[in-house]
Amino acid sequence: MEDLLNLPFFTDDQRSFARELDVNARQHKWPDPEQDDAAALKSALRTLGKSGALRHAVTEPWSMRANVLAREVLAYHSGIADLAWAMQALGGVPLLIAGSEAQKQHVLAKALAGEYCLGFAITEPDAGSDLSRLALRARKAGGEYFITGEKHLVSNVGVADYFVLFARTSDDRRGVSAFLLSTDLPGLSFELQRPLSPHPLGRIIFDKVKLPAEALIGKEGDGMGIALGTLGRMRTTVAAAANGFARRALDEALRHAMGREMFGKTLAEQPIAQGILAEMQARLDASRLLTYRAAYEFDSPSTGSGQAATRIPMQAGIAKWQSTENAQWIIDKALQLGGGLASLHGSIFERLYREIRPLRIYEGASEVQQLVISAEMLKKAGKSND
Helix, strand or coil: CHHHHCCCCCCHHHHHHHHHHHHHHHHCCCCCCCCCHHHHHHHHHHHHHHHCCCHHHHCCCCCHHHHHHHHHHHHHHCHHHHHHHHHHHHHHHHHHHHCCHHHHHHHHHHHHCCCCCEEEECCECCECCCHHHCCCEEEEECCEEEEEEEEEEEECCCCCCEEEEEEECCCCCCCEEEEEEECCCCCEEEEECCCCCCCCEEEEEEEEEEEEHHHEECCCCCHHHHHHHHHHHHHHHHHHHHHHHHHHHHHHHHHHHHHCEECCEEHHHCHHHHHHHHHHHHHHHHHHHHHHHHHHHHHCECCCCCCECCCCHHHHHHHHHHHHHHHHHHHHHHHHHHCHHHHCCCCHHHHHHHHHHHHHCCCCCHHHHHHHHHHHHHHHHHHHHC
16 A cells, blocks of 8 residues: 555654554454354454554544554455444544543543444434434433334444444434443343344344433434534545455456466456556545545644544545445456456455445445535535625
């Protein structure tokens, strides 16, 4: 990744972090989630915790650029390592944004060490990208909240020690609150769902689960802002993970093409393959540059304000949309160049093909990103016409 790492998007410390993480990830034998996804996730999390790398995921100051570099590197080497990082950040960032000191002290120190596994419980059967449709209700009685209902498509089900849970506390469209949910509470049960790429995923079922008042993160009604603030940070890192998967696919395709002989030449010497490889490289470079731009703009002081940006919807949307779509194309072409053996279960191309597909959907599908981008464009155009 050295080609673009040396561009002035990054500090020397961030470059050193990426290089060190890459060396360690390359040398480490990451567990195979096909055998036991829960054990693989826990193992990857412990490895990241022992290395100290998770400080960038769950402590302040939180750097988008560091998280982007981490996810690109980890996705290149191991999908389960990338997931471990992503979910730790998704569960930790809401506490950084609005958590009490007691919540932070109780959870984040052990999350940093990889001893606590975190999760982010927001999706429901009738509520995905449209957060205003969240229906799970937290009913307050005295100083406690009572919850009955379910979440689904929740990563780290059966593994997480704590979830950041989003539930409705009023009928107002934005009447959503965030809670720190311990997974050992009475009335909680879990059902596994089987995703396309192997990792712990499932339903959380609430049967009169009682949460103490101190489980509330921030204030009642703050949940929508906490969710959007967290997803606003993490969306650009999804682009980075896609770039990591795509970069691995391109490297593997190039290696295969240079060694595969056909019709008296190597595959790499065939003009049609050369054209495909060239477009793979161009799409990957474009995606990485868009992602690095978004991360840089998030971290850098906004013009005239002296403060880093809190939301970059257009830049993040463009990076997430283009990177995931380009990565899908790159990996599909890599599998095509790999031929029949590449399509067999267990090949690196087949694994990457399954890893990339959900990224075009979660944390805002490509079509949702297009709506976000166009809304920002129209807003900007309207201001310029005033």
